[in-house]
Amino acid sequence: MSNIPEYNSITAIVIGCSVGGLNALRILLQGLPRNLPVPIIINAHVAADGTNLLPHLLANQCCLPVTEAREREPILPGRVYIAPPNYHLLVEIDKHFALSVDEHVCYVRPSIDVLFTTAAEAYREHLLGILLTGANNDGTQGMHTIKALGGQTIVQDPTTAEADIMPKAVIAMGVADRILPLSGIANTLREIATLYDT
Amino acid sequence: MEIKCPTSNLQDKLRIECIEINLFLEALYQRHGYDFHHYAKASIKRRIQALAKAYEYTNIADLIPRILHDETFLTATIARLSVPVTEMFRDPSVFKALRELVLPHLCSYHRLQIWQAGCSTGEEVYSLAILLEEAGLLKRTQIYATDINDIALHQAEDGIFPIAQLKRYERNYMAAGGKRKFSDYYITNEKFFRINQDLRKHIVFAHHNLVSDGVFCEVQLVLCRNVLIYFDTNLQRRVLNLFHTSLARQGYLCLGTHESLRAIETANLFKIVDFKNMIFRNNCETI
Numbered sequence: 148m149s150n151i152p153e154y155n156s157i158t159a160i161v162i163g164c165s166v167g168g169l170n171a172l173r174i175l176l177q178g179l180p181r182n183l184p185v186p187i188i189i190n191a192h193v194a195a196d197g198t199n200l201l202p203h204l205l206a207n208q209c210c211l212p213v214t215e216a217r218e219r220e221p222i223l224p225g226r227v228y229i230a231p232p233n234y235h236l237l238v239e240i241d242k243h244f245a246l247s248v249d250e251h252v253c254y255v256r257p258s259i260d261v262l263f264t265t266a267a268e269a270y271r272e273h274l275l276g277i278l279l280t281g282a283n284n285d286g287t288q289g290m291h292t293i294k295a296l297g298g299q300t301i302v303q304d305p306t307t308a309e310a311d312i313m314p315k316a317v318i319a320m321g322v323a324d325r326i327l328p329l330s331g332i333a334n335t336l337r338e339i340a341t342l343y344d345t
Numbered sequence: 346m347e348i349k350c351p352t353s354n355l356q357d358k359l360r361i362e363c364i365e366i367n368l369f370l371e372a373l374y375q376r377h378g379y380d381f382h383h384y385a386k387a388s389i390k391r392r393i394q395a396l397a398k399a400y401e402y403t404n405i406a407d408l409i410p411r412i413l414h415d416e417t418f419l420t421a422t423i424a425r426l427s428v429p430v431t432e433m434f435r436d437p438s439v440f441k442a443l444r445e446l447v448l449p450h451l452c453s454y455h456r457l458q459i460w461q462a463g464c465s466t467g468e469e470v471y472s473l474a475i476l477l478e479e480a481g482l483l484k485r486t487q488i489y490a491t492d493i494n495d496i497a498l499h500q501a502e503d504g505i506f507p508i509a510q511l512k513r514y515e516r517n518y519m520a521a522g523g524k525r526k527f528s529d530y531y532i533t534n535e536k537f538f539r540i541n542q543d544l545r546k547h548i549v550f551a552h553h554n555l556v557s558d559g560v561f562c563e564v565q566l567v568l569c570r571n572v573l574i575y576f577d578t579n580l581q582r583r584v585l586n587l588f589h590t591s592l593a594r595q596g597y598l599c600l601g602t603h604e605s606l607r608a609i610e611t612a613n614l615f616k617i618v619d620f621k622n623m624i625f626r627n628n629c630e631t632i
């Protein structure tokens with residue numbers, strides 16, 4: 148069983164990052180066990196030129212299938228989904244993805260706030276939100292909603308982040324349950340996997 | 346900073362908001378006939394929240410008396426619920442594919458009719474007109490560009506866009522295989538550029554609702570990008586049927602690059618021409 152009982156009921160994980168995100172994600176995904184019983188949904192700000200190399204780059208690092216989230220796709224455990232460039236990624240209450248080309252939020256699309264907020268409303272207290280390195284304020288609102296709906300939050304320790312603005316903003320708002328370096332976050336993900344192994 | 350909203354409060358708030366949204370959509374439907382019930386939920390919810398916020402209402406329910414009693418509020422409401430976000434030559438590879446795979450087949454028609462559904466503020470339909478011009482087809486083409494957002498339609502008709510976008514549009518145009526100088530197609534002042542009237546005069550802008558309106562003419566190409574992503578599967582199916590019926594026997598359909606294929610797979614109404622760029626051809630063997 149996990150040392151952290153709140154994680155026992157987690158059924159989905161969302162991760163947000165921008166500057167420095169690729170390296171951070173590599174580290175997190177490398178250690179993921181094959182039997183991860185929950186989906187991981189990632190929003191990393193990438194170039195908006197329509198080409199998304201991220202699923203490809205990360206698939207090599209990870210023993211789980213990594214794909215770009217597609218419109219209307221059901222969200223399944225043991226899968227890693229990446230938000231497509233230039234679309235907001237939303238989670239519907241019935242745990243399907245939706246995409247939109249609505250206005251940019253916090254100057255970005257896909258917006259971490261949009262993903263985190265809709266995921267929080269769909270998964271409520273069963274959601275774990277993780278915010279990593281990044282150089283703007285996107286994600287703060289989303290982490291706030293996750294917390295307010297009873298979910299769990301982890302923020303990358305800003306002193307270990309390539310860009311510390313994003314993690315610092317969440318900590319300043321007082322909605323970070325835990326502040327951990329990447330190795331600590333990776334351990335947590337492994338723990339969540341073992342929870343269901345018994 | 347304190348968390349203002351303890352868990353139970355926010356959960357209550359969400360439940361109430363869900364009721365308010367349903368009541369508002371019902372009021373909009375019964376009063377004005379606009380049916381948004383079959384739009385993708387998470388997204389329409391965000392639009393309604395933004396509408397309430399724009400008019401400084403604390404609760405979504407406050408929109409209900411306004412939509413029932415204030416005639417003038419409808420246009421603004423539709424404009425806010427619709428997502429008039431677009432650009433010229435968005436996804437250049439799609440326009441390149443239209444240029445190379447579709448237009449050559451359309452050359453054989455003496456008169457061409459094209460329907461662009463969900464034209465928003467017009468950037469996309471002018472991009473299409475440029476393609477047709479460069480293929481020597483524009484002179485014999487009539488384009489119908491439709492939307493439910495009247496404010497966007499008016500802007501589209503004016504064909505005036507902020508100059509700040511010009512650089513990006515020019516890059517897109519080149520990436521889409523542009524054959525001339527992009528500057529051949531507009532005039533500028535300090536803040537805006539205006540699309541040339543020669544392109545404009547082949548386009549009719551009109552109000553048409555994909556949810557409730559029917560076929561209005563036979564066309565050789567339907568362009569409908571980033572509209573179906575806002576609809577649920579049933580509504581998508583209705584609209585695909587509408588396109589199928591509107592298209593000539595060998596007519597083409599072009600959808601958005603990230604649109605779900607589920608509806609189209611099950612509908613079996615179209616054959617794939619270019620999967621990546623979401624270009625299809627009407628399949629008439631089924632009728």
Ligand SMILES: C[S@@+](CC[C@H](N)C(=O)[O-])C[C@H]1O[C@@H](n2cnc3c(N)ncnc32)[C@H](O)[C@@H]1O
Pocket residue numbers: 248427428429430431432435462463464465466469491492493494497553554555556569570571572575601
């Ligand atoms: C995101 S824009 C897409 C613009 C353009 N096609 C593009 O891809 O750049 C979506 C447009 O669909 C329109 N729309 C939404 N519901 C519609 C309906 N029921 N009938 C017609 N147009 C609709 C909206 O008003 C909006 O202008």
